Amino acid sequence: DIQMTQSPSSLSASVGDRVTITCRASQSMSNYLNWYQQKPGKAPKLLIYDVSSLQSGVPSRFSGSGSGTHFTLTISSLQPEDFATYYCQQSYNTPRTFGQGTKVEIK
């Protein structure tokens, strides 16, 4: 199985801040890396696929980058609706695996 490790596990930030979340994979997985946002009591929502492709309807303040085993999700200017938990996930092979999540909280 490909292990996905996110950092940090949680962070506190203010509206307008630039936020970066890191995801490391235990082995190279081409570009099959996705990011999800989950708000309490809701299903996860796909934000980014293929490392850096924005899912339809997702604001452009979200961006993804990386390659090989090191990937990042960046929120360029944090908005009130962005306070949530973010997960990375690989779709390179099965079992699909998720990172443990990063909770973005209000400072």
Place this chain on the structure above:
Amino acid sequence: QLQVQESGPGLVKPSETLSLTCTVSGGSISSTYYYWGWIRQPPGKGLEWIGNIYYSGNTYYNPSLKSRVAISVDTSKNQFSLKLSSVTAADTAMYFCASDSTGYKGLNYWGQGTLVTVSS
């Protein structure tokens, strides 16, 4: 737009079998664009991929659950189903169904989830 929706009992007794169904609407479960997957999330914890199925019936399971899991598809009803046997309290979780792009582009349509509690 594609929609998926979970249904099934919210309470299952220990040692029994958990059974859930996911109904696909707004598209065909026989689409070549998707696998159909199950994901779960214990209360307050992260996401765990359970497995997925292609419309042809090909299945892929998480090795950690493989001995207890069965996913099936019913193309006539546009549904796919999850069975998890010999459940324990550790199987208490929110269970989600989702479409999983065959182009490796992620889980793009999710159901709202259904909470299954294992308790006597």
